[in-house]
Amino acid sequence: MTGVRRKSGSVPVSLATVAAAAEVSISTVSRIVNGQTHRASRETIERVRGAIETLGYRPNQLGRALKRGESRVVAMLTANLNNPVMATVASSAEAALRAAGYVMILCDTHDRPELQDEYLKAMRSQAVQGYILVTNVKSPGLAEFVARGEPAVFACRRNPYASGAFVGIDNVGAGADAADYLWSRGCREPAVLFPAQSSSTIEDRLAGFSMRLLELGGRCSKAEAPGLSHLDVGYEAARSLLDRASLPQGVMCLSDQIAYGAHRLFFERGLRVPDDCVMVSIDGSTLSSWLAPWLTSVRVPYHEFGRHIVDLLGEIWRGEASGERILPHAFQSDVSSDFE
Amino acid sequence: MTGVRRKSGSVPVSLATVAAAAEVSISTVSRIVNGQTHRASRETIERVRGAIETLGYRPNQLGRALKRGESRVVAMLTANLNNPVMATVASSAEAALRAAGYVMILCDTHDRPELQDEYLKAMRSQAVQGYILVTNVKSPGLAEFVARGEPAVFACRRNPYASGAFVGIDNVGAGADAADYLWSRGCREPAVLFPAQSSSTIEDRLAGFSMRLLELGGRCSKAEAPGLSHLDVGYEAARSLLDRASLPQGVMCLSDQIAYGAHRLFFERGLRVPDDCVMVSIDGSTLSSWLAPWLTSVRVPYHEFGRHIVDLLGEIWRGEASGERILPHAFQSDVSSDFE
DNA sequence: CTGAAAGCGCTTACAG
DNA sequence: CTGAAAGCGCTTACAG
Known part of the structure; x- marks a missing residue:
């Protein structure tokens, strides 16, 4: 349509577009996208893959999340991002989440109970699949959150209302x-x-x-x-x-x-x-x-925290009893050992 | 259903649940949730609000985003979260986004082109509404991203492929x-x-x-x-x-x-x-x-960057020509002026 | 003032 | 081997 100015970005390609281009049904494309290749003929698969390639199709995670009921998004609530310790934990968690195919929403509560509660609610709205909490001042919202049994791993600081998944040191x-x-x-x-x-x-x-x-x-x-x-x-x-x-x-x-x-x-x-x-x-x-x-x-091995946090989240999602990970601490025997 | 064990969390309340509880249609609840109170009777509004309150309803952003085509999620790609400068910019952006009603997905590219491209694709899948880029090593994916005209603000480092929205200093x-x-x-x-x-x-x-x-x-x-x-x-x-x-x-x-x-x-x-x-x-x-x-x-006033970044994103979304924000820099006249 | 219906993009039994 | 249909939670013309 000439004369129509789009503000920015380009229209993302949907399953329907791919299906039309490959002249198959949406269901077929969906199956192939999800690796169910044993239920389709060679030619169909190739045609669909070709269309996906040329159109640059990528599945919209919103649609997928809505249907499947799992968003592959994890929220991390941190007490103060400007604290290098928190930044290290956030960074290691982010890397571990990415490796596991998740993305991380980051929230900075500034250790304020009202903000913490606001974020807890907002993240629920976002339908995040799990929580990493490095904040947990006591707050009414956190108490309810814990009571609901939301899937959460506490790091550095313990859950102030109950025992459960925790990553930290002694x-x-x-x-x-x-x-x-x-x-x-x-x-x-x-x-x-x-x-x-x-x-x-x-x-x-x-x-x-x-x-x-x-x-x-x-x-x-x-x-x-x-x-x-x-x-x-x-x-x-x-x-x-x-x-x-x-x-x-x-x-x-x-x-x-x-x-x-x-x-x-x-x-x-x-x-x-x-x-x-x-x-x-x-x-x-x-x-x-x-x-x-x-x-x-x-x-304190903060850069290792992320790996264990994501491990524990996985256990929680699989319904396994999820415990604590107490990581080893030690004096730096020699400061220069920190260089390599 | 007894005997059914839910892994964790509680079932979120949907519009349909509220509608049933208040004995009205989904449409009516939706309108009230979205503040269109002038199109409903006093009693209805009160009944619906009561149901929302007691059920603890919060709109599911996935459904909303899918329908509206805007997710209220912004992706921030940073070159290295462990760098305090980046952490400060991330922190200030997060605060400004929250104030504007957005949430932030944080990605650490470690200044690696392949990772940058991977994230750019993943964020597109997430249907994020905008991008904050504090990374931008050159990469094929970034070049395409810029060519598509995605809504993005570059901070600290300029867009290597074109001019446009930028927050930084001289x-x-x-x-x-x-x-x-x-x-x-x-x-x-x-x-x-x-x-x-x-x-x-x-x-x-x-x-x-x-x-x-x-x-x-x-x-x-x-x-x-x-x-x-x-x-x-x-x-x-x-x-x-x-x-x-x-x-x-x-x-x-x-x-x-x-x-x-x-x-x-x-x-x-x-x-x-x-x-x-x-x-x-x-x-x-x-x-x-x-x-x-x-x-x-x-x-460099890094803690101010977030505010300007979010301002520029807003301009881009509104279709306004979006320029550069060059913030003032200065020597710290006296180190002790940093204390208050 | 209120509701039925369509549709955002996706997945998944179910039927053929 | 393939497709039509239902439905995840939401919004929004449209009709009444």
């Missing part, structure tokens, strides 16, 4: 390892810096650290600070620590970002790490070997 | 600013470190820097290195630089990540920045103020 153990490390460096009364906004991760790391220190015969002072960005948390917590006490021999930071923030305050006050104060944290971000060689950190 | 100008800065610090023959894998961003920054330096009467040596991670690029480029020449007074790094990488090599060789060598780069990552106070960087 955070209690990692906290204990950090205590051992400081102890071995001679710190008997270290401080621990942590965020006011808690989560199972934070609680576990904190508990593991304190308990181990107690076992060893030490004790720790605590400093917390509010904020979504752990950089700010570390800076402010370190400030409140130094404002009320003298510098401890060692500081445990519950995440690498907290360590970065604390380090900056130390730096501003002329304190050197580790010369004036030993610092340990948990995460083991790659970036530290580049920019924070002064930091010792328990390494 | 990279030539930013490169020139970096040259001015080094010049003002007395560097007459600085080195520039850049990745072997190029893009419009890299080319423009490089051209702006060299040209300006020439104008000023200086000259620069160049060092490049391969790799997807600019951390590696910076490290290797710095090595090749130092292995063949003496330390220049100043070094220009085409991205913050390159600067981090170069700094590490300098550090390993006992060289101090900026005492032994001034370093400047482009990006102005927030992280630098925490971990790399030795770095001076041209600040």
Whole structure:
């Protein structure tokens, strides 16, 4: 039709178009597209494949999803994409999903309950087939979500309402390892810096650290600070620590970002790490070997999370009982081992 | 039906269920859901709303998208999610899309042409309504994509095949600013470190820097290195630089990540920045103020990109001529201005 | 003010 | 070996 201006894009080719071009029925094309080649003659198959090729046909996933009742779309809800840890998990999940033939919708809840609920509803509307949750502050919507038994894998932080599919590390153990490390460096009364906004991760790391220190015969002072960005948390917590006490021999930071923030305050006050104060944290971000060689950190294999998350999703979809995947953590024996 | 075990999740409520509950037709419910309240009686509206409420109905976007021909899903293709710059752009785009009622499918192409093409096809299958491209290495699929006139906004890097909707900064100008800065610090023959894998961003920054330096009467040596991670690029480029020449007074790094990488090599060789060598780069990552106070960087407002990207997408959908958005860049006058 | 019907693109028994 | 028909959940002229 001349005179008709299309805004943009080109009309996608439908099954009907292919069928017309190949002079067969829609059903036949559909079967061939879906690999049911044993139910058609050689010539038909070739004719249909030719038409598909020349027309550039690709099945519309909306139609398929509507009919089949499975969308091959997975939603990932993350607490804060600007946190490199979350970005790494998102990236590894995305790669694993793609390899399995799924696509990922990404949602950033900023750790806000209302936003989390909004996204949970929106994703249900999208008819996503599964959920990856790296957020889960408590919220009414999440409670209902869990009660409905939606197919979800929790990563890093546990489901706050029930047990179930989870990918993470032994955070209690990692906290204990950090205590051992400081102890071995001679710190008997270290401080621990942590965020006011808690989560199972934070609680576990904190508990593991304190308990181990107690076992060893030490004790720790605590400093917390509010904020979504752990950089700010570390800076402010370190400030409140130094404002009320003298510098401890060692500081445990519950995440690498907290360590970065604390380090900056130390730096501003002329304190050197580790010369004036030993610092340990948990995460083991790659970036530290580049920019924070002064930091010792328990390494968490975040780049492996995606694979296990997708494995667990598969188990859930197949109706298998789906458990936890606790991945190994370890100190980086040598920072330079991170290079290859 | 007793005995039937559902794997997980609960059956979503459809328009038909609501209609039955409210004892009206599907059409009527649909109209009310879509706000066409002026075509129904008060009682009907209330009855329907009641049913929607108690049943927890939410429209299935698949059905809606299929019928309307618009999915309210946007695909974002990014070159490397683990790069904080990309993560920031992704995060800002996600927020802007949500505010406009869209959801974002995220794809990580790892800057590989085949993967880029695979994603481009997969997204077409998903019937996404628009594209945000922060990747665009050249590839056959991207060329066809552009030729088809698909609704897309390019961010950071330009469309390699045509002009059109773009959000970014004046990279030539930013490169020139970096040259001015080094010049003002007395560097007459600085080195520039850049990745072997190029893009419009890299080319423009490089051209702006060299040209300006020439104008000023200086000259620069160049060092490049391969790799997807600019951390590696910076490290290797710095090595090749130092292995063949003496330390220049100043070094220009085409991205913050390159600067981090170069700094590490300098550090390993006992060289101090900026005492032994001034370093400047482009990006102005927030992280630098925490971990790399030795770095001076041209600040790019990546967190603003999302807003403009979504604006441009809207223009494209409305059929308006859609142009470029060149956002302002500037040196961080004072690193501490980043705190509030 | 309300509903029956067609159709978006697809899959899948069912019939031939 | 192949096709007509029903239906996934929705919207929207059209008729009443």
